[in-house]
Amino acid sequence: MKSITSRDNPLYKRLKALAGSTAQQRRSGHALLEGLHLADAYLQAAGQPETCVVTEGVLRHDEAREIVGRIDPARVYTLPDALFGQLSGVVHGVGMVLLVEKPTLVLPERMDQTCMILDGVQDAGNVGSILRSAAAAGIQHVFCVPGTVYAWSSKVLRAGMGAHFLLSIYEDVETADLTSRLNPNVLVTITDSHGAKAIYDADLSGPLAWVMGNEGAGVSRFWRDNAALRVTIPQPGGMESLNVAAAAAVCIFEQCRQQRA
Missing domain, CATH: 3.30.1330.30 (Ribosomal protein L30/S12)
Known part of the structure; x- marks a missing residue:
């Protein structure tokens, strides 16, 4: 020493x-x-x-x-x-x-399992919380598209509470490159407050690519146009929306519940 x-x-x-x-x-x-x-x-x-x-x-x-x-x-x-x-x-x-x-990772050639896509999430605390929930749910791959906060910053690391070391985190991944690697059976899934199916009524038992959007603007046009499944989280209390980290946790653990059942 x-x-x-x-x-x-x-x-x-x-x-x-x-x-x-x-x-x-x-x-x-x-x-x-x-x-x-x-x-x-x-x-x-x-x-x-x-x-x-x-x-x-x-x-x-x-x-x-x-x-x-x-x-x-x-x-x-x-x-x-x-x-x-x-x-x-x-x-x-x-x-x-x-x-x-920081680990140096190569993008997988094909993605055939549930994964998380962070689409311009900019708050370090939100990204860290999403990573923590993803790791807890057994998700292995997280893709950060350009515009997402640096996942290995000190603030994200503190919020992640060790989740970084259980995940493969890919940064600055171009959206078109990512979609070309998703197997057709992996459904791109977004949350949408208008006209979408309630998450508890949707079939989440298969592999999904969960897309979590920017805190203000939400999911970008690219992912809206390429979404195969749109779900909404019922909010009986009347709030307009949930924090993105809270929404991500609800989504992936409802998927866990359905897969367990």
Whole structure:
């Protein structure tokens, strides 16, 4: 285990640059995982991080010591609290950050199972929540079309609570390229508040490509024109619409219910 004591340290400068810029994270192909939960989830699913940085104080906690004990000591660095604060995006967070390489994935040639398509979803919290629901429901593939927030940003990672490491997440996927890879039996499915079939009356037992649209504009014209199934979520309370993350959870778990039945 090594110590970093100066803000002029090259590794510290690199981490600070990444922490301050999502664009820099995207260009570098790396992500920062902050906190014990994300660190534990990554170690269980993906193995060793590139680097682990912890505050001197956090090592006094049993859980933190247990997590650090699973990491190659040559990859672990300690930081004074004052320096760590400039890397952290969490108020009163726990002093641990893992630097990891983002997975490089190749689009599957054919998609014959239920998947999730994020069509311009821009709120990081919504994307993270959708990923968490998808992972919980056993969905393996999530496709982000251009205009969707960067799925490996620190805010999305925190909201996803480890879901990233259970999913294959493809970013900047062009819509035409994606539709050409969907098997005909995978029905493109959108939510539509006007004239669509109630989700509880629709047959969701087969594989579906769920399309979740932008928070304001909804699903784009391309997916509206290519949708094979349109469903609506009944709202007896009279609200006009649901948050996109809530709608996604309702949809995919109703599909789970029907498949289980």
